Amino acid sequence: xxxxxxxxxxxxxxxxxxxxxxxxxxxxxxxxxxxxxxxxxxxxxxxxxxxxxxxxxxxxxxxxxxxxxxxxxxxxxxxxxxxxxxxxxxxxxxxxxxxxxxxxxxxxxxxxxxxxxxxxxxxxxxxxxxxxxxxxxxxxxxxxxxxxxxxxxxxxxxxxxxxxxxxxxxxxxxxxxxxxxxxxxxxxxxxxxxxxxxxxxxxxxxxxxxxxxxxxxxxxxxxxxxxxxxxxxxxxxxxxxxxxxxxxxxxxxxxxxxxxxxxxxxxxxxxxxxxxxxxxxxxxxxxxxxxxxxxxxxxxxxxxxxxxxxxxxxxxxxxxxxxxxxxxxxxxxxxxxxxxxxxxxxxxxxxxxxxxxxxxxxxxxxxxxxxxxxxxxxxxxxxxxxxxxxxxxxxxxxxxxxxxxxxxxxxxxxxxxxxxxxxxx
Amino acid sequence: xxxxxxxxxxxxxxxxxxxxxxxxxxxxxxxxxxxxxxxxxxxxxxxxxxxxxxxxxxxxxxxxxxxxxxxxxxxxxxxxxxxxxxxxxxxxxxxxxxxxxxxxxxxxxxxxxxxxxxxxxxxxxxxxxxxxxxxxxxxxxxxxxxxxxxxxxxxxxxxxxxxxxxxxxxxxxxxxxxxxxxxxxxxxxxxx
Numbered sequence: 001x002x003x004x005x006x007x008x009x010x011x012x013x014x015x016x017x018x019x020x021x022x023x024x025x026x027x028x029x030x031x032x033x034x035x036x037x038x039x040x041x042x043x044x045x046x047x048x049x050x051x052x053x054x055x056x057x058x059x060x061x062x063x064x065x066x067x068x069x070x071x072x073x074x075x076x077x078x079x080x081x082x083x084x085x086x087x088x089x090x091x092x093x094x095x096x097x098x099x100x101x102x103x104x105x106x107x108x109x110x111x112x113x114x115x116x117x118x119x120x121x122x123x124x125x126x127x128x129x130x131x132x133x134x135x136x137x138x139x140x141x142x143x144x145x146x147x148x149x150x151x152x153x154x155x156x157x158x159x160x161x162x163x164x165x166x167x168x169x170x171x172x173x174x175x176x177x178x179x180x181x182x183x184x185x186x187x188x189x190x191x192x193x194x195x196x197x198x199x200x201x202x203x204x205x206x207x208x209x210x211x212x213x214x215x216x217x218x219x220x221x222x223x224x225x226x227x228x229x230x231x232x233x234x235x236x237x238x239x240x241x242x243x244x245x246x247x248x249x250x251x252x253x254x255x256x257x258x259x260x261x262x263x264x265x266x267x268x269x270x271x272x273x274x275x276x277x278x279x280x281x282x283x284x285x286x287x288x289x290x291x292x293x294x295x296x297x298x299x300x301x302x303x304x305x306x307x308x309x310x311x312x313x314x315x316x317x318x319x320x321x322x323x324x325x326x327x328x329x330x331x332x333x334x335x336x337x338x339x340x341x342x343x344x345x346x347x348x349x350x351x352x353x354x355x356x357x358x359x360x361x362x363x364x365x366x367x368x369x370x371x372x373x374x375x376x377x378x379x380x381x382x383x384x385x386x387x388x389x390x391x392x393x394x395x396x397x398x399x400x401x402x403x404x405x406x407x408x409x410x411x412x413x414x415x416x417x418x419x420x421x422x423x424x425x
Numbered sequence: 426x427x428x429x430x431x432x433x434x435x436x437x438x439x440x441x442x443x444x445x446x447x448x449x450x451x452x453x454x455x456x457x458x459x460x461x462x463x464x465x466x467x468x469x470x471x472x473x474x475x476x477x478x479x480x481x482x483x484x485x486x487x488x489x490x491x492x493x494x495x496x497x498x499x500x501x502x503x504x505x506x507x508x509x510x511x512x513x514x515x516x517x518x519x520x521x522x523x524x525x526x527x528x529x530x531x532x533x534x535x536x537x538x539x540x541x542x543x544x545x546x547x548x549x550x551x552x553x554x555x556x557x558x559x560x561x562x563x564x565x566x567x568x569x570x571x572x573x574x575x576x577x578x579x580x581x582x583x584x585x586x587x588x589x590x591x592x593x594x595x596x597x598x599x600x601x602x603x604x605x606x607x608x609x610x611x612x613x614x615x616x617x
Contacts, residue, residue, distance in 0.1 A: 061480065063578075
């Protein structure tokens with residue numbers, strides 16, 4: 001609906017003012033402010049209602065799909081309705097640089113199982129990917145964990161494109177889930193511990209993810225974390241021995257390298273510590289709402305430089321009123337305060353440039369978060385006596401006070417005894 | 426595409442700040458062409474593991490076209506303002522082609538970056554563009570804010586700089602614009 005500019009100015013002013021009020025006070029205030037102009041009240045009310053529904057829908061800027069400005073080029077891949085191996089494709093659910101993802105069903109007489117089929121874009125070496133897949137499939141198929149979307153199958157389509165069949169997950173990327181649900185810091189940490197558990201399990205099975213980022217970490221309606229694409233990045237890596245999605249090839253660097261580690265940016269050897277780093281970035285985002293290297297629109301080159309050279313600021317330093325508003329019961333000050341100290345240290349320890357100075361494993365990262373949640377001293381902190389003592393006192397406040405009182409009583413008693421003894425002597 | 430050296434775009438930006446309307450007319454096609462060229466290049470490369478974000482493109486075009494040693498933050502802001510308009514046109518053209526291809530029975534594509542089951546972008550881009558035309562009749566500056574935030578992916582601060590208003594004003598106007606868009610796009614009875 002379009003209204004006159006003057007009318008819109010009034011509507012906006014009322015809308016802004018209403019937002020400054022606690023939500024339960026708005027109705028009464030609005031009725032009062034618009035008395036005699038019922039349409040005006042309805043107009044403002046419907047906007048307030050719309051803002052509640054909006055759920056950051058427009059915070060995600062418009063973007064291009066990755067397959068050609070002038071329409072899709074090249075031979076088309078498999079289409080909805082067609083079959084890929086034993087699966088019938090029913091719907092496109094996503095499209096990325098890697099290829100297209102479909103919802104599909106296993107088309108047997110006996111049972112119908114819902115799966116996600118990912119086809120791999122042309123322009124990659126299909127034979128090589130398939131050879132790697134055959135080599136890795138045993139390992140990947142063994143990854144059975146409630147927080148990992150299982151890899152079920154893989155093969156080639158009729159037109160020669162590699163595809164993977166995976167457990168179908170209905171969920172939301174973890175960062176968006178946390179903000180949409182306005183989860184508090186502790187709830188965010190609990191969810192993140194599920195992520196750590198899954199990655200740790202995979203590491204024990206000798207699989208490194210290599211491409212951990214919020215969009216690969218989904219949260220389902222019952223708040224179960226599901227990690228997607230475990231091991232897939234390795235299958236798709238360039239064959240120059242280095243890692244990760246063409247990171248080392250000039251000219252074809254993907255725009256988003258934001259969750260890569262310094263060693264990936266430099267094209268060096270990838271280890272489990274690589275996943276620790278990416279998890280550190282994910283945790284950073286979950287806690288502060290920001291990416292440590294994402295300020296003022298960096299170019300890809302700049303992001304890569306920052307990842308490999310810059311010491312990130314502690315998460316608490318990047319909290320803004322805007323990001324704090326998405327965390328449950330946290331104003332900016334309050335959120336800063338809860339991140340300052342242990343959580344800052346944990347995140348920064350995961351984000352150290354040198355692999356050897358990060359947490360030795362994802363398990364250690366997860367344990368440190370558990371220690372934080374339990375109020376115990378975290379390993380990430382410099383292990384000073386004062387720090388430990390502070391933690392001890394906070395954890396055992398009644399006990400410490402009791403002990404201190406007993407100690408004082410004892411001193412007083414001894415002194416009293418000594419004094420009496422002297423008096424007597 | 427005419428290859429315009431950075432010096433010329435820089436001159437134009439400086440002239441624009443001096444109030445030259447002619448400079449604006451000359452800048453727009455150059456920025457448009459460069460953004461389109463950059464986008465097409467990345468999309469053709471088929472390597473991006475993500476949907477192509479416009480923010481990176483805008484920034485990259487800036488680094489490429491403008492001699493940063495000779496410009497101020499004001500020139501940079503003007504550039505972002507122009508780039509946002511260009512980006513909007515490119516995205517809308519692209520979305521139109523897409524939805525035409527879909528109607529012609531081409532292979533149906535939802536434009537999403539991940540397998541997360543999120544809604545398609547094509548229709549959203551067209552719907553936002555159309556709604557913005559109406560918003561600009563009510564409040565031109567507010568519609569520019571949406572252009573910068575939604576089509577060029579700029580955050581609050583650079584948006585404020587591009588429009589030479591305070592971040593607080595951007596935030597307020599952005600919030601009411603989001604609510605308005607949500608209401609307009611959630612499909613009440615709408616005469617077309």
